[in-house]
Amino acid sequence: xxxxxxxxxxxxxxxxxxxxxxxxxxxxxxxxxxxxxxxxxxxxxxxxxxxxxxxxxxxxxxxxxxxxxxxxxxxxxxxxxxxxxxxxxxxxxxxxxxxxxxxxxxxxxxxxxxxxxxxxxxxxxxxxxxxxxxxxxxxxxxxxxxx
Numbered sequence: 279x280x281x282x283x284x285x286x287x288x289x290x291x292x293x294x295x296x297x298x299x300x301x302x303x304x305x306x307x308x309x310x311x312x313x314x315x316x317x318x319x320x321x322x323x324x325x326x327x328x329x330x331x332x333x334x335x336x337x338x339x340x341x342x343x344x345x346x347x348x349x350x351x352x353x354x355x356x357x358x359x360x361x362x363x364x365x366x367x368x369x370x371x372x373x374x375x376x377x378x379x380x381x382x383x384x385x386x387x388x389x390x391x392x393x394x395x396x397x398x399x400x401x402x403x404x405x406x407x408x409x410x411x412x413x414x415x416x417x418x419x420x421x422x423x424x425x
Contacts, residue, residue, distance in 0.1 A: 279423050282327040283312045286334035286342045291367040291403045295412050302416020315348035321355035329423045332378050333365035341374035362388035363419045365396040372397040391419045
């Protein structure tokens with residue numbers, strides 16, 4: 279089983295979250311690719327994965343423009359029924375993770391992890407608590423996939 283973690287990161291915090299989530303997926307015994315959304319140009323670039331985790335930081339109480347563009351590409355990939363997760367880093371409000379998760383669940387009709395969206399304050403990302411939260415999220419997604 280193979281998982282794609284696609285993310286946007288402007289300061290490096292969301293990229294770290296993606297890497298830590300990937301570790302958790304590997305702990306569950308699955309293969310994982312992490313890619314910046316800018317690397318994904320067409321819906322075909324999303325083919326071949328069993329699970330998907332999308333993340334970006336929250337800026338001005340919203341997800342980034344590049345994440346919105348990426349989600350329009352992902353919508354064309356027919357991810358219905360695939361296992362999914364969403365994550366975000368933020369300084370104070372944290373809306374982007376739940377927005378991405380809602381899009382994945384209600385627009386794409388994906389089977390989302392029971393933990394909901396993982397949203398961490400940027401000050402937590404580089405702590406043991408942040409590392410463990412991300413790894414737990416990835417492991418939970420991996421275990422959901424492997425049944």
